[in-house]
Amino acid sequence: xxxxxxxxxxxxxxxxxxxxxxxxxxxxxxxxxxxxxxxxxxxxxxxxxxxxxxxxxxxxxxxxxxxxxxxxxxxxxxxxxxxxxxxxxxxxxxxxxxxxxxxxxxxxxxxxxxxxxxxxxxxxxxxxxxxxxxxxxxxxxxxxxxxxxxxxxxxxxxxxxxxxxxxxxxxxxxxxxxxxxxxxxxxxxxxxxxxxxxxxxxxxxxxxxxxxxxxxxxxxxxxxxxxxxxxxxxxxxxxxxxxxxxxxxxxxxxxxxxxxxxxxxxxxxxxxxxxxxxxxxxxxxxxxxxxxxxxxxxxxxxxxxxxxxxxxxxxxxxxxxxxxxxxxxxxxxxxxxxxxxxxxxxxxxxxxxxxxxxxxxxxxxxxxxxxxxxxxxxx
Ligand SMILES: Cc1cc2nc3c(=O)[nH]c(=O)nc-3n(C[C@H](O)[C@H](O)[C@H](O)COP(=O)(O)OP(=O)(O)OC[C@H]3O[C@@H](n4cnc5c(N)ncnc54)[C@H](O)[C@@H]3O)c2cc1C
Numbered sequence: 001x002x003x004x005x006x007x008x009x010x011x012x013x014x015x016x017x018x019x020x021x022x023x024x025x026x027x028x029x030x031x032x033x034x035x036x037x038x039x040x041x042x043x044x045x046x047x048x049x050x051x052x053x054x055x056x057x058x059x060x061x062x063x064x065x066x067x068x069x070x071x072x073x074x075x076x077x078x079x080x081x082x083x084x085x086x087x088x089x090x091x092x093x094x095x096x097x098x099x100x101x102x103x104x105x106x107x108x109x110x111x112x113x114x115x116x117x118x119x120x121x122x123x124x125x126x127x128x129x130x131x132x133x134x135x136x137x138x139x140x141x142x143x144x145x146x147x148x149x150x151x152x153x154x155x156x157x158x159x160x161x162x163x164x165x166x167x168x169x170x171x172x173x174x175x176x177x178x179x180x181x182x183x184x185x186x187x188x189x190x191x192x193x194x195x196x197x198x199x200x201x202x203x204x205x206x207x208x209x210x211x212x213x214x215x216x217x218x219x220x221x222x223x224x225x226x227x228x229x230x231x232x233x234x235x236x237x238x239x240x241x242x243x244x245x246x247x248x249x250x251x252x253x254x255x256x257x258x259x260x261x262x263x264x265x266x267x268x269x270x271x272x273x274x275x276x277x278x279x280x281x282x283x284x285x286x287x288x289x290x291x292x293x294x295x296x297x298x299x300x301x302x303x304x305x306x307x308x309x310x311x312x313x314x315x316x317x318x319x320x321x322x323x324x325x326x327x328x329x330x331x332x333x334x335x336x337x338x339x340x341x342x343x344x345x346x347x348x349x350x351x352x353x354x355x356x357x358x359x360x361x362x363x364x365x366x367x368x369x370x371x372x373x374x375x376x377x378x379x
Contacts, residue, residue, distance in 0.1 A: 011036050015139040016153040017130035017162050019046055022287025022304035023155030024113040027122045028066045029312030040128035048110035051181035052215055052223025054298035056366035057100045057377055062305040065371050068116045075218050076104035079199045084355035086203050092355030099366060099377045103215045105183055130156060132165035135281025151321050152283045158271055160289035169276035175294055175347050178269040180226040180238055184258040186216060202249060203353035210235055210248050224259055230269055238265040270294045272344050279325035284311055293340040294347035299365045303336045306370045339365040
């Protein structure tokens with residue numbers, strides 16, 4: 001590992017709060033550049049929350065840079081098409097002109113990143129909650145310990161304490177819809193005739209608004225996202241109200257029966273967070289702490305990983321950490337802002353139900369190559 005910084009005799013130190021996709025990416029990328037990195041996770045164990053996840057070209061390129069791509073690709077799936085149905089009839093099939101994308105379980109992606117973080121020597125502390133940060137380069141833990149560092153990364157999610165302790169100006173708003181996310185057995189053979197290797201985004205606007213995002217992760221596992229408005233007591237009920245879902249999507253009954261067995265199911269609304277700035281002094285916010293977004297374009301984690309990786313590039317390229325953070329936000333934030341805005345509009349208007357909504361603008365973040373710093377698609 002090269003130690004490329006301005007004072008070769010002194011290894012620079014980063015303290016990272018939060019071991020989600022953003023924090024793990026930042027920790028690995030900084031460590032690969034020769035930093036001493038400590039990663040603080042509030043929970044007692046390292047694990048991913050949620051069910052499945054889509055990664056696109058941008059996130060896959062980050063995994064390549066972190067030397068984790070081959071491991072992640074094992075046991076994941078690229079569907080032949082992203083199909084949209086309205087009232088159980090196909091309205092579009094998108095293939096994104098060959099743009100790489102992949103579906104996987106969150107635990108699969110998280111485990112690969114944790115393994116890589118350990119392999120490169122990130123010092124991971126569980127049961128270690130960050131409660132505050134100071135722009136001068138201090139992180140305060142719940143135990144009262146105050147740690148000094150050259151860089152503090154707040155990757156502690158949508159309710160970030162690092163962010164809130166500093167007092168960034170922020171706008172936050174929730175969506176009218178929410179989603180129950182589950183991993184169930186594929187049951188492909190029981191579903192009858194159909195192109196069940198596709199992603200199928202199944203919308204119904206009538207008699208109730210209900211949507212299922214059907215996403216195969218591999219031969220055994222299926223990611224189901226069941227969307228319903230938050231003011232629909234039956235659609236948002238957990239464990240699943242089997243009757244109300246089978247009535248609307250009878251052909252998925254074998255999978256829905258499995259889904260209804262899951263007592264741990266949660267109904268989550270989405271949140272958008274917009275900050276006046278992502279940085280203050282030596283503190284940088286990455287991931288949902290900085291830019292939680294609606295999942296319409298499946299880019300929250302993709303942008304988080306790109307931004308965390310780009311941060312590690314920019315602290316190598318500038319004289320001081322403070323200057324690097326300002327340059328990083330200026331360089332990388334506009335893509336996330338535009339993606340967040342389209343995601344919010346699509347979610348508010350339920351636009352994906354029209355089909356063919358993955359326009360070049362909607363795919364802007366997905367087309368970005370963070371290693372080269374250019375849009376590399378279409379080639
Ligand atoms: C329904 C839905 C579907 C989505 N689908 C996709 C998708 O397909 N593709 C995609 O790219 N994105 C998707 N997203 C977005 C994606 O899930 C998030 O953007 C991403 O997980 C954010 O990662 P993060 O590391 O910033 O935050 P988190 O995943 O929230 O991780 C934060 C970590 O910090 C820890 N923590 C919290 N507070 C502290 C503290 N004070 N100190 C220390 N540790 C702390 C937490 O325990 C957690 O481990 C979706 C989001 C939703 C809601």
